[in-house]
Amino acid sequence: MIRRWSTLPLRVRLVTLGITALLVGFSIGGVTLMLVLHASLRHSVDDAATKTAHDIAGLLDNDKLPSRITTGRDTTIVQIYDTHGRYERGSLGADPLVPLLRDDELERAIHGEHFTVEGERANINTPVRATAVKTDKNIVIVGVAESEVGAVPKLAFGLTITLGVLAVAVGLALWWAVGWTLRPVEAARAKQRSFVADAAHELRSPLANMRTELEVAERIGATDDLICDLLTDVERLSRMTEDLLLLARMDDARRPHRPEGLDIGELLEVLVETYADARVPVSFSRPDTDVLVEADRDGLHRVFTNLIDNAVRHAETTVTVECLASESDVLIAICDDGPGIPLADRKRVFDRFTRLDDARGRNSGGTGLGLPIVAELVAAHRGSIQLWGERPNGLRAEVRLPRE
Structure with a gap:
């Protein structure tokens, strides 16, 4: 049973637990309410019967009880007996032949107990709560129908x-x-x-x-x-393992690891110099002024390295890196003149392990994780990345980063 419960969907288990807790809570509350209400109504009926009995006994002692006993309610029955148990009189509807209380009940009722008796003794359809009061000359029995309790x-x-x-x-x-x-x-x-x-x-x-x-x-x-x-395969495995670990860390916390003030122009200039021996030339013109941003140096280095690697891998003749700054943000563009990416696939390539069926496929050395890592790192810097087609052919990757 426990094993079957654990295999249910989490949503089903949570809703089931919630409804079960609701039903148990309301059931306990409802039962408690019913018990308290039943006790309160019964206590009220008992008080009414006791008060009526004492009032009639007082009238009897003062010889002021009228011959016709009226109780004001059809559900109240009064029977008056002498001390020898002979019926003297009663309220309208009282049966002179059937006492509300039997002898054993009467003795206990005189000492303050209340009894629930069947309604047939009072010629009514509901049970009756009865008690008795004894005076010097009489015994007064009063029964009040439990119509309220029956509700x-x-x-x-x-x-x-x-x-x-x-x-x-x-x-x-x-x-x-x-x-x-x-x-x-x-x-x-x-x-x-x-x-x-x-x-x-x-x-x-x-x-x-x-x-x-x-x-x-x-x-x-x-x-x-x-x-x-074997070294080629090992290198590919190592690169893929590093990419997987980086994605796992970014899934845990989508923010730069070590934010600091850095100059984007200097970072790109140093990075582009490492491509001096690339298969195609990589050019970059550093802006005249410093382009300062608050970012993680290692994270941005990985972003631009992945983008330039892709551009170099697929370019026909050249790769160009641009950096344009405004007061609020910085735009970095990496352009190549390779086969480009079809418009329908420019969002899909940011999904993990996505490869296209053209030249930008597995045979070109990619793992399908480069652009997803770029997207994750750029998002961690509160930036954005978009891919555009170049004319007549090629791809332009634009990274936009806030300066603060």
Whole structure:
């Protein structure tokens, strides 16, 4: 049972627990209310019977009781007996042949007890609460119908219906509220499952290549290219592992790790110098003035490195890096004259492990994590990134960062 419960969706479990807690709480409250109300109404009926009995006894002692006894209510029955148990008179509807209290009940009632007796003794349809008072010459028995107390079961039935309707309404509200609250959690879990599945798939390919190469070398001997091929696969695995770790850290906290004041122009100039021996020239004209931003140096270095690497990998003849500053933000553009990215795919390429079927695919050395890492790091700096097509061909990646 516990195992089956744990396999239910989280939303179902939370709503079930909520409705169960509601039903238990309202049931306890309702039962308590019914018990208190029943006791209060019964106490009220007993007080009415006792007061009526004492009032009639007082009138008897003063010889002021009229011959026709009126109680003001049809649900109150009065029987007056002498001390020998002979019936003398009673209220309208009182049965002179059937006493409200039997002999054993009468003795106890005289000492202050109250009894619930069947209504047939008083010729009415509801139970009666009866008590008795003894004077020097008479015994006064008074019974009051429990019509008010009889309303408690009806109230309990009404509360049960109300509780059922309320439980349905609250259940629907909880189902919507929990679903709305868990929507980000479910999205994150789905994203995590997809990420793990994609990571396992991507890691399997280089591992399979390495295993195949090693098995072939074991059978026919190592070739001259074996070490080079294995190093290529190891490098790809290392790069992918680093990218996965970086994405995992960014999923935990979407903010720069070490923000500091830095000059974007200087950062780009130093970075572009490292591409002096790239397959195509990378050019950059540093702005005349310092372009200061508050950012994480390592994070931005990774952003621009990934973008320039992509541009160099796919460019035909050249890559250009631009930096334009305004009072509020900084625009950094990396342009290449390669095959570009179709308009329909320019948002999709920021999804993890996304590769296009053209020249920007797996064979070009990408892991499918470069642009997602760029998007995550730029978002952590409260910036934005957009891809534009260049004419006649190529791609322009624009990163916009706030200066403060």
